[in-house]
Amino acid sequence: MRLKALxxxxxxxxERLASALKISTGRLQDLxxxxERITADLMRPLSRVLNAAPADFFDGFSVTAQGVVRLTEDDARAADEEARLTRDFALIRDEDARQLILALVSSYAAFGDLAKA
Incomplete structure (x- = not known):
């Protein structure tokens, strides 16, 4: 399930991931x-193509500055959301729109908790 989420x-x-890995879509579905278990030989290309650390393929783990750590369910969900945001943000080509989005996120991060009070 973690591979599919990544x-x-x-x-x-x-189809695109299977092609990049030079495996069949059926094998990818099995993985x-x-x-089918992810082998060490497949882990390297998977990590490279998906820009992910090996620990990211195992539910509840991630690589941090402190090394491999077990994530809480909330941390794992936040990591997946961060990956989606990063991917989608990179697709926005309008620089003004990007700056507005950054300002919105920064403002909410700074004052979001105040809105709940």
Whole structure:
């Protein structure tokens, strides 16, 4: 399930990822559904293509400055959301729009908790 979530968060279709890895879509589906384990030989190209650390493929783990750490459910969800935001933000070509989005996110981060009070 983690592989599928990473693939989707990076904007890959099953066909596109399978092609990049030079494997069949059927094999990719087996990997995503846990019928086949990810081998060490496949981990390197998966990490490269999806721009992910090996620990990212295992639910509940991530690589931080402190090394590999177990994530809480909220942290794992936030990491997936961050990956989606990063991917989608990179697709915005209008510099003015990008700056407005950054200002909105920064403002909400600074004052969002005040709005709940």
């Amino acid at each position: 693939r989707e968060s990076r904007g890959f279709t099953p 995503e559904e846990g019928r």
